[in-house]
Amino acid sequence: MLNINEFTSRLQMLLDRYHLTASAFADSINVQRSGISHILSGRNKPSLDFVMKITNVYKDVSLEWLLYGTEEFPKTENETSDTNETPYKEIDNTMGNDLFHSNENFSPKKSNSEIINNAPTTNLASNISKKEVEKIIIFYTDKTFDTYSPS
Structure with a gap:
């Protein structure tokens, strides 16, 4: 059976070995920092997915x-020489774009005014039934009210 206290101490040894904070470690294995x-802290037990990601x-x-x-x-003696390197995943930048740099070849297909002008013209007023005001009630802060009805 898994001893949680021993597991957390081994996890802390792993963080110390790579000189990582808990949040940097979470980012490196793609799990939530919390x-x-x-x-x-011992609040939660590690899931199988968490252990496999490590x-x-x-x-x-x-x-x-x-x-x-x-x-x-x-695990192996060959890998002990590079203990200060953190095995972060390489970022795939095949698109050449990110959130802050736009693609220069991008141009919108149609502007908003063209879309509005090309919208189908239907008479919406004919589809809506004519509504009339039946009664207006105004409530006052002194707990009184007035009622108005069109004649």
Whole structure:
């Protein structure tokens, strides 16, 4: 059975090894920052998805070590020379655009005025029945009211 206290201490060892804050670690494995905080505080237990994300991103972390502490950390001796590097995912920039830089070749197909001018012309007034005011009631702050009816 998984001992949560030992798991959180191994998770803290992982954060210390890569010199990461809890929020930077959460970003690196693509989980919510609050989730890391809740696991480290003992409020929540780690899910299988959470554990698998750690072992997929941090290749030198053994699943057996992370869960039970039975294997060595790091997993292989070759990877111990680069302990200061964080295995963040590379950002795919194949589009060449981001939120703040627009594509110069982009031009809107139609302007709003063209769309409005090309809208189908139907007589909406003929479809709506004629409504008439039946009664108007005005309420005053002194708890009185007046009623007006058209004659």
